[in-house]
Amino acid sequence: MELGVEIVCSHNLYSVCTDNHNPIGAWLWQTISLRRMLTESKTLNDRIVVEEVPSSDRWLQPILTAIRENRRLRIGYHPFGREASETVVSPYFVQMSDRRWYLFGLRGTETALKAYALDRMEACSMMEETFALPEEFSATEYLKEHGIGRYENIPETEVVLRAYGRQVDLLRTLPLHTSQHETKTAEDKAEFTYILRPTTRFFGDILACGKYVKVLSPEWVRRHLKETLEKIVTYYK
Structure with missing residues (x-):
C-alpha cells in the first residue's frame, strides 16, 4: 500500500483497491505510470512536452532524509532582493507548487513555520x-489555512467570487483552493465560496482568471484587487 494500491485475489479473480487517504501514494503511482508511458513512447520525444521542476534535483533528497529522521x-538561503544568509531549520514538510519545491520548517526558537x-x-x-515534530501537526491542515508562507497576521476569511463562461468549468475541475465549494449555479455563471487566509498567491490566482472572475465579498478583498488592478493600468499609460 506504499503506492496507495492493493491487488486483492479472491476465487482466482484479481481486483485493484486504492487508498483514497494516501495522496503521496496516489502521486507516486501516477508518476510511475507516466514514466512508463513516456518510456514506451520514445519515438514521440519531440511531441511530448513536460514542465521542468528545476529545484528538485539538488536538495530534495537530503531534505527528505532529514524529514524522515x-x-x-543547516541551509544557505538567498531570497530574492536580499542578502544570502545561513540558518538552521527544523524541517516539517515539503510541498511542490507551480513547478517549485518548498521546504516548510521552524527556524531557531521561532514558533511560526x-x-x-x-x-x-x-x-x-x-x-x-534532532527535533520533535508535534504529534498533532498535519501538513494538509496547515496548508488549507495558511498556503505558502507565513500568514498568521491575515484573518481567516470567507471569500465569494462569481465566475463566468468557461471559467466556471475550469474552476470546477481545478479549484483555486481546497475549501472551494459551489454555492450558486446559473446557465452561464456560478458563485464559489472559500474559507481561507487570502494571500498574495490567492490574489494572483484570481487575477490570472482575468475578466472571467469577479469577487463579490468581502469588501477588503475587493478593494485590494482594485488597487492592484489600478496599479497595473498605470504600467500601460
Missing part, C-alpha cells in the same frame, strides 16, 4: 541534532 538542516524555496538554496546539510 527528524534531523535539523516559514517556507523556503529550494531553488533559492545555495547549501544544505543535515545535522546530527
